[in-house]
Every structure is written in structure tokens, then in C-alpha cells.
Amino acid sequence: MAIEINEAGFLSLLQDRGRFGHHRIGLTTGGPMDLNAYRICNRLLGNPEDAAVVEVTLGGLVVTATADHLICVTGAPVELKINDETLPLWSCHQLKTGDTLSLKAGDVGLRSYLGVANGFDTDSNFDSVSTVVREKIGGINGEKLAAGDILNCGDAESTLKMKLLSEQHPIYNNHVSLRVIPGYQYDYFSKIDVKRFFSNRYKVSDRSDRMGYRLLGPSIQSKSEQLLSEGISLGAIQIPADGQPIVLLNDRQTIGGYPKLGSVLSLDISLLAQLKPGNTVEFKPISIETAHNLIHLNEYYINELKMTELM
Amino acid sequence: MRVINASENSLIVYLGEQATPDVSDKIYYLADELEKVLTTDLIDLIPSYASLLVIFNPLTTDHFSVRNTILSINLEAQSNTKKRRETIILPVYYDEEVGDDLNDLAEKKRLAVDEVIELHTGISYLVYAIGFAPGFAYLGEVDEKIAAQRLSTPRMNVPRGSVAIADRQTAVYPASSPGGWNLIGRCPVKMYDPSTPPYMPVGIGDTVRFEAIDRKKFLSLGGEI
Numbered sequence: 001m002a003i004e005i006n007e008a009g010f011l012s013l014l015q016d017r018g019r020f021g022h023h024r025i026g027l028t029t030g031g032p033m034d035l036n037a038y039r040i041c042n043r044l045l046g047n048p049e050d051a052a053v054v055e056v057t058l059g060g061l062v063v064t065a066t067a068d069h070l071i072c073v074t075g076a077p078v079e080l081k082i083n084d085e086t087l088p089l090w091s092c093h094q095l096k097t098g099d100t101l102s103l104k105a106g107d108v109g110l111r112s113y114l115g116v117a118n119g120f121d122t123d124s125n126f127d128s129v130s131t132v133v134r135e136k137i138g139g140i141n142g143e144k145l146a147a148g149d150i151l152n153c154g155d156a157e158s159t160l161k162m163k164l165l166s167e168q169h170p171i172y173n174n175h176v177s178l179r180v181i182p183g184y185q186y187d188y189f190s191k192i193d194v195k196r197f198f199s200n201r202y203k204v205s206d207r208s209d210r211m212g213y214r215l216l217g218p219s220i221q222s223k224s225e226q227l228l229s230e231g232i233s234l235g236a237i238q239i240p241a242d243g244q245p246i247v248l249l250n251d252r253q254t255i256g257g258y259p260k261l262g263s264v265l266s267l268d269i270s271l272l273a274q275l276k277p278g279n280t281v282e283f284k285p286i287s288i289e290t291a292h293n294l295i296h297l298n299e300y301y302i303n304e305l306k307m308t309e310l311m
Numbered sequence: 312m313r314v315i316n317a318s319e320n321s322l323i324v325y326l327g328e329q330a331t332p333d334v335s336d337k338i339y340y341l342a343d344e345l346e347k348v349l350t351t352d353l354i355d356l357i358p359s360y361a362s363l364l365v366i367f368n369p370l371t372t373d374h375f376s377v378r379n380t381i382l383s384i385n386l387e388a389q390s391n392t393k394k395r396r397e398t399i400i401l402p403v404y405y406d407e408e409v410g411d412d413l414n415d416l417a418e419k420k421r422l423a424v425d426e427v428i429e430l431h432t433g434i435s436y437l438v439y440a441i442g443f444a445p446g447f448a449y450l451g452e453v454d455e456k457i458a459a460q461r462l463s464t465p466r467m468n469v470p471r472g473s474v475a476i477a478d479r480q481t482a483v484y485p486a487s488s489p490g491g492w493n494l495i496g497r498c499p500v501k502m503y504d505p506s507t508p509p510y511m512p513v514g515i516g517d518t519v520r521f522e523a524i525d526r527k528k529f530l531s532l533g534g535e536i
Contacts, residue, residue, distance in 0.1 A: 023357045023366075025503070025511050026445045125505060135445050136486075137505065183316035184323060228330055229440055229449075231357025231364025233318035255359050255442035263318030288374055291319040295369050 001067045003116070005149040006100070009060020014120060014139040014151070017050035019128035023231070023254045030130035030138060031250050033210060033273035034111050035266065036170060037075035039302055041115040044072045044092055044162045051119025052129045054145065056112045059105030061145075063114075065095045069153055070117040070161065076109025076172060076274055091163035092117075092310065109172040109274040118154025132251050134211070161310040168306050174279045175201075176271045178247075179286045179294075180237065184260035185222060189239075193220045197261065198283050202245065206277035210251040212238075213272060215281065219243030222259035229255040235264035237283075247272060265291055267298050312386065314378050320354070320369040323362055324381055330360035330439050330451065338363050339396075339516035340389035341381070348380055358515045359440040360449075398435065398518040401483065403474050404529035405431070405496035409536060410474065412493040416459055430454045431474075431495065432521045436481060438513050446485030446503025446511050450519055453479045465491030472497045472534065474521070485511075499534030 005012070015038070018031025032038035032055055042051045054061065059078045072092045073080050080087050081102045087093050089112070095101055103112060122129050122140065131139030140149055186194075202217035220243045232238075236248045238258045247264055248256075249272075264272065265286065272281065286294075317323040324341065327334035338358045345365060346353060352372040357364040367377050405428045407414050417424045436450035443449075458479045466489060469475070473484040475492030484490060485503035498521075503511055513519055524532070 021355050023355045023364075024441060024515065026441045026443065026447055137445075181316060181319050183318060228360040228362070229442065230323060230359045230362040231317075231321075233321040233364065233366065235318055253443060254357055255440055260317075262316070263321075265319060288316050288319065292369060292373055295319060299370060 001069070001153045002150050003063045003065050003069065003095075003153065005061070005063055005145050005147055005151070007060060007062040007147055008145045008149070009056060009058065009103070011057040012061050012145040013055045013131040013133075014052055014122065014145065015055045015130045016052040016119075016128055017130075018250065019126050019130050019132075019138070022126050026254055027126060027135060027137070028132055028251050028254055029234070030128070030132040032113065033250055034075050034113070034270040036270040037111075038113050040090070040164060040305065041072050041074040041113045042119070043302065043305055044074070044090070044164060044307065045070060045115050045117045046160060046162070047115065047117065047119050051115065052122070053113045053115040053120065054151070056103055056114060057110055059103045059112070061114065062100060062102045064100050065097055067097055067153075069095045071095045071101065072115050073103065073112055074115075075112035077106045078112045079104040079106060088163070090169050092161040094161070108174060110276055111274060116153045121152045121154050134251060162307045163310055165306040165308065170270075172271070172274050174275070176268065176275060176279075176281050178268045178272060178281050178283050179265040179291070180262050180283050181265065181288050181291050182262040182285055184236065184262060185224070185227070186262055188223045188259050189220065189261060190223070194261070196220060197245070198285060201280045201282050204275045204277050204279045204281065205244075208277065210249060212246045212248045212252055213275070215245045215247070217244070220245065220261075224259060227257050227259060229257040232256050232260075233263050235266060235269050237261045237263065249273065265294065267294060312382075314381050316374065317364060321364055321366040322374060322377055322381065323364050325362050326386075327361045332437055334361050335437055335439060335516055336389060337386050340386065341384060344384045345381065348384075349377070352377070359442070396516055396518055398520060399513050400520050400522050401498050401500055401512075402524040402528070402532060403432075403496040403498050403521045404524055404526055404534060405474075406526065408526075409470075409497035410495040412459075413495045416457065416476070416493055416495060419459070420457060422456065427457055427495065428523050430457045431476075431481070432523055435518045435520050438515050438517045438519060441511070441515060444485060444488055445505070448482060448502065448511070448513050448519075450481045451479055453481050455479065459493045461491040462493065465489055469494065470497070470535075472499060472502075474498050497529065497534060499529055499532035
């Protein structure tokens with residue numbers, strides 16, 4: 001039971017939910033940048049919550065099945081083909097022995113998720129298979145996937161072919177509004193700078209990656225430039241000396257010494273991570289209570305996904 | 312102690328304005344207690360110089376509850392408990408052969424190379440933080456006489472085991488990586504071994520001392536030139 005990678009594209013990484021509980025020795029979390037699409041992929045396949053999938057950045061992945069598998073692709077709208085047939089995302093499909101599956105990048109969005117029933121199966125490091133190339137950890141020898149790699153799959157006993165109702169497909173845009181929980185050194189910024197931050201659009205820089213999204217726009221100044229390094233949470237908005245914000249993401253370093261305004265709501269990180277250089281964001285402050293409620297509502301949404309069975 | 316929101320599911324606790332052994336003790340103690348009390352509500356902890364980031368599961372608890380738990384811990388109690396801090400001795404081969412900046416540093420500081428080595432091995436260092444890369448431990452504080460600014464142009468590749476100084480901090484590079492610290496020697500002990508728990512010979516709050524060894528001993532301990 002396996003699939004073989006024929007072409008790996010720009011950046012294809014094996015990811016499960018992430019690596020937790022090891023920040024103390026400096027390990028980051030990794031994990032899917034668009035957590036929402038990742039979770040829906042596993043839900044449609046009837047997989048455990050933390051099953052491993054392939055995160056494909058900008059398409060370009062071509063694989064061949066060496067056995068029959070049930071597969072599903074979610075996330076950025078790529079062109080999904082099995083052999084010569086174009087098929088919909090957010091839906092399970094049968095991939096038969098010898099079939100070739102390919103993903104071609106679309107106009108909007110960056111990252112798509114290829115899952116198989118029961119997940120990809122490989123040795124884990126620190127309780128996770130999530131690949132963090134900078135740490136040489138997870139995946140196959142800590143590297144991004146390459147042509148010739150074989151990904152073993154669990155037994156495909158699941159026979160239910162599910163699809164997500166189209167009204168529930170996430171909508172990916174070139175502009176995203178990000179909700180922010182003010183925190184960390186929020187009080188170190190002047191009222192004018194805070195207002196400037198929340199009332200302007202910022203552009204995604206081409207120096208954005210899985211560690212963080214660098215943004216370009218009106219400069220923000222903190223009253224203190226350098227702090228003692230401290231723990232960095234997912235989504236933390238760091239303001240370095242040049243005043244250009246950086247939103248720190250899954251592969252971030254665990255500690256850092258730049259002032260931070262607060263953190264982006266995790267649910268919005270799924271949308272931010274789909275933006276390409278040149279796309280834009282704006283920020284909106286919310287209370288931590290609102291954030292808490294939104295997370296619980298989203299959990300309800302994921303648990304009550306409207307799926308139908310395909311014949 | 313100040314407890315401040317960091318994100319939807321994390322609070323940052325500041326235990327002092329400066330990194331001192333006393334603040335470090337409090338962080339160590341608080342982290343330990345929170346692990347016991349929060350159990351499965353706790354996702355992870357990031358201790359650092361003067362703060363502790365507490366990451367919790369927002370589906371099983373909330374920031375009110377975690378904040379109250381943090382505030383209820385009596386940090387004064389730690390001074391009565393016996394410290395579990397360990398002292399780890401790390402052998403170092405100090406030589407220009409493996410420490411590209413050793414001679415330069417001595418010259419800049421108007422010291423003999425042997426004096427630099429004596430000052431570096433003469434005191435115990437506290438592990439204040441681990442980060443930057445897996446297994447990278449920030450040790451402080453280096454004697455002011457050998458404190459040195461980071462290089463203006465970082466090196467593209469610093470070999471694994473390199474012992475280095477930046478400002479009043481010192482560290483052993485756990486893997487080959489780019490780096491801008493001043494290299495003064497090399498340590499044959501693996502600072503990060505992902506294959507075997509506990510993965511690192513030192514932890515936050517431990518004390519480290521360096522011990523000078525010669526080339527022969529360095530090689531016999533598995534060191535690579």
C-alpha cells in the first residue's frame with residue numbers, strides 16, 4: 001500500500017497536526033499552514049484528527065498509486081487530475097493501482113492537501129511526522145518530498161466516499177482580514193501607531209515562508225527595540241526595527257526578542273497562509289473572550305460538517 | 312509577577328526585568344508546578360530569560376482559569392525546596408584550529424590566549440534559554456573581560472560543536488548552521504541528539520562549566536576537526 005512521487009513540485013511536505021510539547025529543547029511545531037483545510041481533508045476520509053497528509057505548495061505534484069486508495073484533496077483550488085480526468089476538490093476519489101494523480105496550481109491560494117484513507121504512514125520524530133526542513137526533522141529524513149520517494153499508506157478499509165457540500169467550501173481570496181488578540185508588548189506602542197496598524201492594508205512580501213509572513217506597509221515603531229528573548233506563540237505579530245510587521249507561523253523559532261503587538265487568531269492563519277506575495281491583509285482587534293468563542297464555534301462547525309456520501 | 316495575554320491560547324508570565332539566577336529559579340519552579348497542576352490542559356511551555364510562555368488547550372480551559380492557576384502558585388515556596396539544578400561539565404578544545412576567532416579576541420581584549428581560556432572556564436554558567444535551533448542553549452553570563460560583539464557578517468557555516476561568545480553569552484552550536492558568534496573552541500559532546508532521550512545534556516536552569524582539553528583528548532572523545 002503506497003504511492004510513489006513522480007514529481008514533487010516546488011514544495012511538498014508530509015505534515016500531521018504538528019509537533020507539540022518539545023519547545024523546551026527548541027523544537028518548533030510545524031504542521032499544516034491551512035489547518036482548516038487539513039482537518040476537513042481528514043474528516044472527509046474518515047481519518048483520525050492527526051493523520052498525515054501531503055501539503056503541496058503551488059501544485060506540481062505528480063504521484064502514481066501502487067495499490068488502490070481512497071484519496072481527497074482540499075485547500076487552495078488546484079487542478080486535480082486522475083489520469084486524464086479532472087475531478088473536484090473537497091471530495092473523496094478512488095485512486096486505483098497504476099493511476100496517476102496530478103495537481104496543477106491555480107490562480108488563487110498556495111497550499112493544497114492530499115490525503116489518503118488512514119493517512120500516510122512513516123516513522124515519527126518526537127511524536128510527529130511533520131516536516132520541518134530547517135530542523136531536519138519529520139517527513140522522509142527531514143527533507144521535502146522528492147521524485148522517487150515512496151509514501152506508505154495505512155490499510156484502506158474505509159469505503160465511504162464523502163464530499164463536502166459546496167456551500168461549506170472555504171472561500172480563498174487575494175485579500176484577508178485578520179482578527180488580532182492584542183497582547184505581549186501591545187502597550188509599548190503609541191496609540192497613533194496602533195491606529196495606523198489597524199487602519200491600513202499591508203502587502204505580503206516575497207520573503208514570506210512557513211516560518212513567517214513578512215508584510216509591507218506603513219511603518220510601526222515600538223518604544224523599545226530589543227527585549228530579552230521570550231516565547232513566541234503561533235500568529236504572533238512581531239515588529240522589528242524597520243517597523244514592518246512579521247506574522248510568525250508554524251515553523252517559527254520558539255523564542256525571539258522583537259516587540260510584538262499580539263497574535264492573529266488561529267482560524268485566520270489558515271487564510272493568511274494561502275496568500276501569495278503581493279496579496280494584501282488588514283487587521284482587526286478582537287477581545288480574547290471573542291477569540292475563545294470563535295474557536296469553540298469553529299470546533300462545532302468542523303464536527304458538524306455537511307457531508308454527503310457519493311455512490 | 313505579571314501575566315499578560317500572548318494569543319488566544321497562551322499567556323506570558325514575566326518574573327523579572329532582568330535575567331538573574333533568582334528569576335531563573337522562579338521560572339523553573341513555576342514551569343514545574345504548572346505541569347503538575349494543568350496536566351492535559353497544558354500544550355507546551357517556553358521558559359526563557361525572564362519569562363515563561365504558557366500554552367494551553369482552549370477547548371478544555373480558558374485564559375481566566377489558567378491565569379488564576381498561575382497566580383495561585385506561591386513562588387516564595389521554591390526558596391524552601393531543594394534545588395534540583397545539575398552542574399554539567401563540558402570539555403572544550405580551545406585552539407585557533409577549531410576556534411577561528413580565538414586569537415583575534417585575545418588580541419582585541421589585550422589578553423593572552425591562555426587568559427581568555429581561563430576566564431571562559433573560570434566560572435559557572437546558567438542555562439537561561441534554549442532556542443534559535445533545536446538544542447541551542449544560551450549560557451550566561453560571560454566575564455565582561457571577554458564579552459564580544461557578534462560578527463558584522465555572520466558566517467555561512469559554523470561547524471557543530473563550536474563554542475562561541477556573543478555579548479555576555481556563550482553557547483555550543485548543536486549542529487552546523489550559519490552563525491555570527493565569535494568562535495573560540497570546539498566541544499566533542501553532542502548538544503542535541505534527536506535519537507535518544509533526553510535529547511540534550513543540559514536543560515533550562517542547569518549550570519554548565521567548561522573544562523579545557525587538548526587536541527588528543529578532544530579527538531578521543533569523538534571530536535571532529
